[in-house]
Amino acid sequence: MKTRSIERTRLVPHTINGKTEMVLDRYTIDAPVPPRDWDRIVLAAVTACAGLLVTASVIWSTASIGDLLALVVIAAAAYGAAIVFDLLWIMCMALEWLARYDPPRARLPRLAGHASLAVAMVAVAAHGWLAGQEVIGVVGAAVSGIAKGGWTVVMRHHAKPLDALTQQWVEKQRAEVGGRLAMVTITRELTRHEALVDAERLALRTNPDADPDASAQATDDPDEDAEPARKGPMTIADAVRTAADCGIHDPDAVLRYVRKVADANVKPETVQRYIRALRKGA
Template sequence: MKTRKIERTRLVPHTVDGVTEMVLDRETIEVPAPPRDWDHLVRTAVTIGAIVLVTASLAWTTASIGDLLSAVTLAVVAYAAAVAFDASWILCMAVEWLLRYDPERAQVAQRAGRWALAVSMGAVFAHGYLLADTWVIGAVGAVVSALAKGGWSMAMRVHARPLDDRTQQWVAKRRAAVDGQLAMIPIRRELQRGQAMVEAEQHSLTLAGPDRGSADPDQSGQSTDDPDPDPQPAPSGPMTIKDAVRTALDSGIREPNRVLAYVRKVADANAKPDTVSRYIRLAG
């Protein structure tokens, strides 16, 4: 039986001059070596082979189509554009891999990848046919991309973990719930920004109204007991301290004490001044 050596450490008491401390004791032992995982080695070899095929196909297609396009444009531009032919179906296969647990969305990437491969093979065929005036060279050159895509498809099948129908439905529902929560993050931010703009506009119109500076001390909608003539922005629901600070700043409130008062009113009655000041600096 094959064995392998490993080093183990443990804490042991060690006393010097009557003082005991816990120190590390290192010990090298032999343990049975696990059998070689041939499946993992073959899977790794398949993946490396697929990467090599894709790289060779990308180089061949770029060289062929770049040579074809260089007849009508600059060589640098021609070869740069030629990269897009194989890169397009490679990109589609990468998307297909990321969506391997969402078959409906992955089908779009599969169809797009096939069309992109067909276009790439057609361009390589045209280059070979025009260069040698024979369809055999064009066909052989075009098959390189097909072989590369086939090799990568086999590698994806090796790594795939198919789900049964019920598990697939469970994953779809869970993904939909999480995606909905993620989608609400920018939506809430957009609504808060819009609400802040509306409140800021109302605030500016109130200050610029025709009754500003009137000699009548009893103005409509303004309490004589409130020494602060500037209205506070209306709270739009439960807020975090950060959201409340941002709403206050967007509404034209700049004084730290007034921002703190607004935060304690709509978000957290125990908000600390240091926390509010930090958010004010970040927002500024």
């Protein structure tokens, strides 16, 4: 039996001058080497070969379809479009691989991959037909089919379908987690919209054009006719001073103006105090 040396560590007591400390001791052991897992090695090699087949197919079909499209467009655009034919069915194979434990979800990528592969094979065959090499066109088209077939066989070996009960459990768990994930996005969207609504309300509340009373003129009170337009949040002192500058001297009219532009709950005594202070300062 083959063995291999493995280094291990352990804490051991070590005493010097009567003082003991736990120190790290390193030692090696001989552990048996497990036998090679030839099944895994073979499967990895087959998977790598399938990847090489796909790579060779992409190179061949891109060159063939690119040369076909280059008859009507510049070469750079032609070969750029040609690679799309193979990338599509390769992308579908990748999605099928991700859903290898879920046959219902893997069905759509599988069908889409077969359809896109058929289109790519027809394009390669058309290139050979236009070049007068029908046999080469058919053989070239078969390259993509062989690559796709090889990868499909490997994928079937990797796939581990779930039983019906387990599949239902997985679907319920997926739906629950998907719902929570969707609510994250929905909550973020609602929060953003609420912020926009709050910003709009604030803008309408502080915008002088949004207040119809700011431009309307009262006919029964001359002091209200001279009331200035509201320009934004104001302090009580600023409101009293603004009213005086606009010729509003009636205490009740000043009080109404201060409550409108500064503080809706201001007391009459406070306004009177500011009025007296303003008159003394004048």
